[in-house]
Amino acid sequence: MYFVSDLQLYFSRGGEVLYIILGLSIWLSWLIMDRYFFFFRVQPEMSNQAISAWEQTDDKTSWLAVVTSQRLISEVEVDMINNLRLIPVIIALLPLVGLLGTVTGMIQVFEVMAFLGSGNPRAMASGVSAATIPTMSGMVVALFAIPFSTQLNRKYQTEIRTLKNTIKPGA
Numbered sequence: 001m002y003f004v005s006d007l008q009l010y011f012s013r014g015g016e017v018l019y020i021i022l023g024l025s026i027w028l029s030w031l032i033m034d035r036y037f038f039f040f041r042v043q044p045e046m047s048n049q050a051i052s053a054w055e056q057t058d059d060k061t062s063w064l065a066v067v068t069s070q071r072l073i074s075e076v077e078v079d080m081i082n083n084l085r086l087i088p089v090i091i092a093l094l095p096l097v098g099l100l101g102t103v104t105g106m107i108q109v110f111e112v113m114a115f116l117g118s119g120n121p122r123a124m125a126s127g128v129s130a131a132t133i134p135t136m137s138g139m140v141v142a143l144f145a146i147p148f149s150t151q152l153n154r155k156y157q158t159e160i161r162t163l164k165n166t167i168k169p170g171a
Contacts, residue, residue, distance in 0.1 A: 013126070014133035015108075017101030021094060021134060025141045028090045031083050032148045038079070039155050046076050047163055054167045065169045072167055073160070080156050087149045094138040094145075101134020 011018050050072040059065050108127030 010133070013129045014137065015101055015104055015130040017097060017104060017134040018137060020097050021101075021137050021141065024090055024094055024097065028087065028094075028141070028145055031087050031090070032145065032152070035084055035087070035152050036148075038082075039152065039159070043076070043080060043159060046079060047159065050076050050163065051166050061170050069167045069169045073163055076163060077160055080159060084152060084156055087145070087152065091142045091145050091149055094142040095135070096138070098135040098138025101138070102131045105129070105131025105134070 054060075054069060054072055057065065057068060105127050108130055109124050110127075112124050112127055
């Protein structure tokens with residue numbers, strides 16, 4: 001129960017931009033889990049089907065064989081790269097949205113200073129927290145997601161390299 005009240009307090013101090021960061025974080029988490037599920041459950045079967053289709057081909061040296069190998073590799077690659085390029089985009093977007101929170105928080109500080117002057121630090125505190133919390137939140141989520149993105153990209157590169165070496169015309 002304390003977790004919910006602490007979370008509500010965090011969001012009230014951080015401002016509306018935190019809801020955008022939360023939405024991006026949920027979307028990013030879903031994309032990462034989707035790609036892990038694909039690479040460890042779906043992709044091995046797809047690659048095996050492409051390899052077996054290549055092995056059943058009698059002609060492996062003609063122009064048609066080259067086109068067939070490219071088609072088999074491309075079909076698997078399209079599914080592998082699906083949503084994979086979106087993950088780094090969201091990771092790069094999170095700190096920028098956090099900076100948007102900084103700007104909106106500083107606007108709050110300047111509004112308080114315009115009405116009450118700079119002699120009331122307590123009145124400016126909510127604007128300062130609204131300026132720092134979203135930046136920190138966006139950066140923390142982005143830093144947390146970078147290793148997953150890197151690992152998924154390496155997995156993609158390894159699997160496509162293996163597939164290209166296995167489905168090779170002229171062999």
